[in-house]
Amino acid sequence: MPRAITAFSNPLVKQARGLRDKKNRRREGLFLAEGLRILTEAREAGVLPQLLFYSDAAHPLLHRLIDETEAQGGEAIETSADILHKISGKENPQTVLGIYRAFDTSLRQIDRNAAPLWIVAQALRDPGNIGTILRTGDAAGAGGLILVDECADPFSVEAVRASMGALFTQRIAAAPWAEFLGWLRDGEGELVGTSLETDIDYQQPTYRKPAFILVGNEQAGLPADYAAACDVVVKIPMLGRADSLNAAVAAAVMAYEVVNQFRRRGL
């Protein structure tokens, strides 16, 4: 049975609110996700929260979330919109939020042959970009996102929100470049870099499975030695005055090119 919490000073409220900070997420191995749509995506992917806070139990999908959370040993807590506002920090908080255990982000949990493509982001700083790439990866049939070097936290509230639930359906790994490259070369896989420093149009190569699409940092792009380690480096044509695309947009344009090639070849 759900219990009710109405006090702002309740330790669970404090703990949940603390998960907006990266250092607390790291220390506790937990993260926050908000909104019935995202929590339902998680449930359908088999992931349930340890703690579920809600302020309005009218929706049948919320009933299912409560039931399944409790059945898995988690706890459902009825609370007020004010307390949800305090936890989420948003002006118009969602009526439900969950605390989830962070996933294993080691490369060894990635089965590269489980998907035709993977997205690799290097030193990506914007959590919204990370979430958007996860969402795009899911839509394009990617297996997941590999975060190389120091990236924004994929378990941040902004990344989870932008992923629209794809955080729970895509695999996520994080590794320094050398470790990633060692892992990649220890098996099949074509590493496709995107850069402005090449004349090869992104529609020119014939991509192979599994394709690893590598996008670089928002400001600096891919370091030259990272690009040199790729099997092919391609450029999305820039037909205007700007010299680059948003990183999540570049990842999407590349991912759909690879997908379209695989579709044409019946792969």
Next chain:
Amino acid sequence: MPRAITAFSNPLVKQARGLRDKKNRRREGLFLAEGLRILTEAREAGVLPQLLFYSDAAHPLLHRLIDETEAQGGEAIETSADILHKISGKENPQTVLGIYRAFDTSLRQIDRNAAPLWIVAQALRDPGNIGTILRTGDAAGAGGLILVDECADPFSVEAVRASMGALFTQRIAAAPWAEFLGWLRDGEGELVGTSLETDIDYQQPTYRKPAFILVGNEQAGLPADYAAACDVVVKIPMLGRADSLNAAVAAAVMAYEVVNQFRRRGL
């Protein structure tokens, strides 16, 4: 000659800071843009600020901005990092920001034959999406962005920032749906809707110039009657569990498909 302002209470500082609010932007017909990169994009597109605030004049590109702003009758104001922080509201403010006159956003300033494609966004709520679409439109050779119905403000700080300067190189128009449709049908142009409620793959049609790519609201997508008014409605394949892409990502995937077709056909 630039003058110096060091007082937080200076009316120009107050006015600049006020432009973070939409109602002040509307009333004064002005908007803020931040950062040397974006202001230089603007200058190269022939657009100079009325007022230029800067805290560090070391960069040669800033010297050019100051000179040209003053030559055009604008004013350059040397100030402190603290005051730039106060104006921008950002923790780490850029060292330069400009106040610009808002552009005419009527449909009549759009020359549809000036570009092979245009992006049309309906009821888009996220200013970051609007800025990202402007940036993508520039890269894909679009003529500009037409905002249909009630959209986020393209002159908001978030939209200007996400556009990375494309706000100054892309045409921007805003109109209610009925006015837009009347304008569109009064000339050439294929209206290409994106929707999940169709079986036509986005790579199936042969697109014609000028193509108008229509993306709908982030949550609701395109209204059914808007989709019915399109020449063709297409779907980007969704191969995972998610049922949609981020609106700016969908616009980009569509725009590059249209561009790629035109490139193949030598258009």
